[in-house]
Amino acid sequence: MKRSTLELLCCPGCQTELTLRDESGNTGGDEGSLFCAHCERSYIIKNGIVNFIDLQELEGPNQRFARFYNRWSRFETIIDRLSFLPMGGERKARTEILRRLELNNGRVLEVSIGSGGNLTYLFESPEAGDIYGLDISAAQLTNCRRLGTTRGWPVDLFLGRAEGLPFKSDSFDSVFHIGGINFFSEKKKAIDEMIRVARPGSKIVIADESERVARNVVRLLRLSRSTRDNKVDTSVPVHLVPETMKEVRVDGIWKTHGQYHGYCLEFRKPG
Numbered sequence: 001m002k003r004s005t006l007e008l009l010c011c012p013g014c015q016t017e018l019t020l021r022d023e024s025g026n027t028g029g030d031e032g033s034l035f036c037a038h039c040e041r042s043y044i045i046k047n048g049i050v051n052f053i054d055l056q057e058l059e060g061p062n063q064r065f066a067r068f069y070n071r072w073s074r075f076e077t078i079i080d081r082l083s084f085l086p087m088g089g090e091r092k093a094r095t096e097i098l099r100r101l102e103l104n105n106g107r108v109l110e111v112s113i114g115s116g117g118n119l120t121y122l123f124e125s126p127e128a129g130d131i132y133g134l135d136i137s138a139a140q141l142t143n144c145r146r147l148g149t150t151r152g153w154p155v156d157l158f159l160g161r162a163e164g165l166p167f168k169s170d171s172f173d174s175v176f177h178i179g180g181i182n183f184f185s186e187k188k189k190a191i192d193e194m195i196r197v198a199r200p201g202s203k204i205v206i207a208d209e210s211e212r213v214a215r216n217v218v219r220l221l222r223l224s225r226s227t228r229d230n231k232v233d234t235s236v237p238v239h240l241v242p243e244t245m246k247e248v249r250v251d252g253i254w255k256t257h258g259q260y261h262g263y264c265l266e267f268r269k270p271g
């Protein structure tokens with residue numbers, strides 16, 4: 001983790017500033033812990049990844065998906081390649097979303113970065129800036145870090161929940177999310193958090209499978225059983241975007257055989 005990143009971080013519970021503790025030698029912020037004086041909680045930094053969650057404390061779909069990705073992360077790259085094939089390939093499918101970002105050499109946050117499937121395309125841009133990624137799965141982040149280290153891409157990674165981001169308000173020039181929100185435990189909270197950490201005037205981009213595809217995933221994974229009311233809302237979460245947001249739009253994406261397999265929701269935080 002870059003030393004300068006410390007200035008962006010706060011406690012995900014109470015948003016209090018964090019202090020770096022018990023660093024082991026001159027590791028440049030890759031090992032040690034961050035301490036919240038308000039909650040009296042410590043967050044461990046290991047191999048450059050700051051850990052803001054305890055798997056046991058996660059609830060509902062969040063715990064289920066964290067476990068799922070911890071188990072299957074090593075196959076993510078191949079699964080992505082195969083699942084994007086019908087949509088004209090992974091490059092086409094990902095850039096259909098990523099070209100909407102306003103990078104401007106600023107700070108970019110990917111919420112649910114996974115194993116880093118978007119990094120290739122972000123770092124191809126001369127305007128990539130500083131990239132930060134958060135995910136709920138430790139295995140995904142380990143694989144993402146490995147990819148970043150192998151390719152020489154400087155990415156700061158955080159193990160956390162989209163519903164409680166460990167960043168100070170107005171920190172990022174661009175915030176985006178691809179592929180997880182349909183099944184987040186608290187979608188509204190996650191959207192509010194993306195808005196909170198985005199700089200005023202910046203664009204927020206959120207993409208996932210279409211309602212039809214998500215309903216099939218619910219059936220396939222028998223997700224409705226894991227929710228209290230036995231019903232998973234797979235609708236495009238545009239109704240959860242606060243009315244104060246500007247330039248709200250939803251587009252169908254990943255079109256094959258005349259049908260859209262995904263949606264892209266974008267809007268701007270008022271300046």
Ligand SMILES: C[S@@+](CC[C@H](N)C(=O)[O-])C[C@H]1O[C@@H](n2cnc3c(N)ncnc32)[C@H](O)[C@@H]1O
Nearest residue numbers: 069112113114117135136137161162178179180
């Ligand atoms: C399909 S993968 C997409 C990964 C990456 N965005 C991509 O485009 O390749 C979905 C990711 O969402 C993460 N995820 C699921 N629920 C989450 C939550 N509540 N907060 C943060 N990440 C979450 C999973 O761990 C997984 O890595």
